[in-house]
Amino acid sequence: MHASALSKKLIPWQQKKGRHDLPWQQDPTPYRVWVSEIMLQQTQVETVKAYYLRFMQHLPRLQDLAASSEETVLQLWTGLGYYARARHLHRAAQIITDQWGGVIPADLEMLMALPGIGRSTAGAILSLGMKKSAVILDGNVKRVLSRVYAIAAWPGDSKIEQQLWALAHTHTPKTNAPIYNQALMDLGATVCTRRSPQCSVCPLRTICLAYRQQQQAHIPYPKPKRTLPLVEGFMLVLWHEKNNAVLLEKRPAPGIWGGLWCFPECRAPGLSLSADLPKNTRYIATKAALHHTFSHYRWHIRPVIVRATHLTLPKTCQQPNVIWYPLDGTIPLALAAVVRKFLKISIPVDNAAQE
DNA sequence: CATACGTGGAA
DNA sequence: TTTCCAAGTAT
Numbered sequence: 001m002h003a004s005a006l007s008k009k010l011i012p013w014q015q016k017k018g019r020h021d022l023p024w025q026q027d028p029t030p031y032r033v034w035v036s037e038i039m040l041q042q043t044q045v046e047t048v049k050a051y052y053l054r055f056m057q058h059l060p061r062l063q064d065l066a067a068s069s070e071e072t073v074l075q076l077w078t079g080l081g082y083y084a085r086a087r088h089l090h091r092a093a094q095i096i097t098d099q100w101g102g103v104i105p106a107d108l109e110m111l112m113a114l115p116g117i118g119r120s121t122a123g124a125i126l127s128l129g130m131k132k133s134a135v136i137l138d139g140n141v142k143r144v145l146s147r148v149y150a151i152a153a154w155p156g157d158s159k160i161e162q163q164l165w166a167l168a169h170t171h172t173p174k175t176n177a178p179i180y181n182q183a184l185m186d187l188g189a190t191v192c193t194r195r196s197p198q199c200s201v202c203p204l205r206t207i208c209l210a211y212r213q214q215q216q217a218h219i220p221y222p223k224p225k226r227t228l229p230l231v232e233g234f235m236l237v238l239w240h241e242k243n244n245a246v247l248l249e250k251r252p253a254p255g256i257w258g259g260l261w262c263f264p265e266c267r268a269p270g271l272s273l274s275a276d277l278p279k280n281t282r283y284i285a286t287k288a289a290l291h292h293t294f295s296h297y298r299w300h301i302r303p304v305i306v307r308a309t310h311l312t313l314p315k316t317c318q319q320p321n322v323i324w325y326p327l328d329g330t331i332p333l334a335l336a337a338v339v340r341k342f343l344k345i346s347i348p349v350d351n352a353a354q355e
Numbered sequence: 356c357a358t359a360c361g362t363g364g365a366a
Numbered sequence: 367t368t369t370c371c372a373a374g375t376a377t
Contacts, residue, residue, distance in 0.1 A: 040373035047363065047372085081361025084376075118375045138373040158356070185373060194371080195366080222370080254376085256360070295371090296359060337362065 005207055006148070007173040007180045013203040014183030019190070023052050025182075030104040031062045033129030037121045038085050045189065051080050062104065065090065066097040074259050074334035081337075083258055088116030106130050119165075124181065133177035137161075137168045140188025145171075146220035147192060150209035154221040228293065232300045235263040237342075238281065240308045244328065246343070247308075248335075250321035256294065257336045261325065263303070280309045292338050303342065 019025070022045065024036030035055060039048045055076045059065045065073070070090050077086035092114040096104055104125070105111060111122035119137070126134035142155040145167050153160045173180050191198045199211050210216045238247035248261040284307055289300040311324050325333060327343065335343075 037373065042360090042372060042374055043362080044364075044372045079362075081363090082374090084360065085374090088375085116375070120374065124373075136373080139371090140373065189373085225369085254359080258360090292361095293369095294359090294361060 001148075001207065003170050004173065006171045006184075006204065007176065009203045009207075010183035010187065011173075011176050011179050014179050014186060017190075018183055018186040023049055023056075028129055030106075030125060030129035031065075032056065034104065034117075034121075034125050035065075035089065037124045037128075038089050038116055039080065041085060041121070042082060043080060047080070051076070062093055062096065062102055066093040066102070070259060071334060075332055078260070078334045079337045079340075083260060084254065085116055087253060087259055088114075091115050092117065104129075106132065108134065127178045127181045131178050133172060133174050134181075135165070135168045135172045136181050136184070137165055138185065140185045140192075141168060143194065143220055144184055144188050144192045144204070147197070147210035147216055148204055148208050150213055150215060150219060152215070152219055152221065154223055156223055228296065228298050230298045230300065232289070232302075234266045234286070234302050234304050236266065237263055237303045237305045238308050239305065240311055240324065242309075243311060243324070243326065245311070245324040245326045248323055248325045248333070248339075250323075251336075252321075259334065260336045260339075261323070261333045262336050262339050263342075264322075265301070280312065282307045282309075290338065290342065 022036075024032055036048070036052055039052055039055075058072070058076060059068055068090070070087060073086045073090045074083060077083055080086075095114060096102060106126065108119075108122050108126060111117050111125055112119060117125070123134040123136040124138075126132045127136065139155075142161075142164055145151070145164050146153075146155055146160075149167060151160060151163065155161060155164060171180075187202070187204070191202050192204075195217075197216050199205050199208070199216055202208065202211070205211050208216070210219045236247070240246070247264065249264045251257045251260050251262050253259050284305040287303045287305060289302045292299045292301065323331075323333075325331060
């Protein structure tokens, strides 16, 4: 297949049928493209939109991000998941400010040296944000190339991924690379979808080997499945009724919910939590387990409800990473989504009643 | 190279 | 309800 075969078909298609109204496509500066690319890692476009708009409203420029606190960035990220992305983004902004005078480098290796930016994201920033010719290989591109070349394998396999990178390099044009890259992602998102691809309207159907072989529904192969381990545990819900506050603990990074505020967690012996409680608390109940599935394990967590009469801290929790969190929301904190859900369901928050 | 890292939507 | 997985990177 000729190296320009894809770009010749995709560039006109993008201009006619591609997406042009995504929030990060308006005023696509390097900073705006960078933030969008980080948010879009392993996260669907529809989910990202609202987070992106809110983020840009609060931190419209690189210097705003660099000058903000990690807590602020995590608050804006709460609910999106993969919170290392937010911590890395924040750290990278400070590196760019301190070392390069606030200018995002237009260089692949320099971009990749920044936390949170890998090869594909660096290519996207160079291409979409700086209008340079650079190669991307995200999930969409992997799927499109796998089908065009009828690569009957799982794209995550390192050998296959190498092959896909080589193909991606071959087909990326010197001119109009930004449009070409956007076309690949638009095609993957709207036509060459994982399930039920719309081959009848695909600009590549005449050259797509998977289509020629009628294998588009079977290519690429799915990720090999494995049984997720079950992790069981308890979380301490220490509630001060008079002040309407709960005890929260800032989670360490790295780790799940790193940097976010959660209920203190305990793995095996649920009662050791209450055994360490101060005198002026009263055990209420251990509730039914909440079920939560992460990408790599299932989690059954049983809330241990304890009432506190004083705003003192349990002995095991007397650290600077512990706080009494007022449920009226007067103190904005970055809470994990599962914690927000629990608070909403289980503890009456008198906000809507007053409106 | 394998695993850790979130969440919500779709089927 | 269960399963899959979406604009990946770090370690």
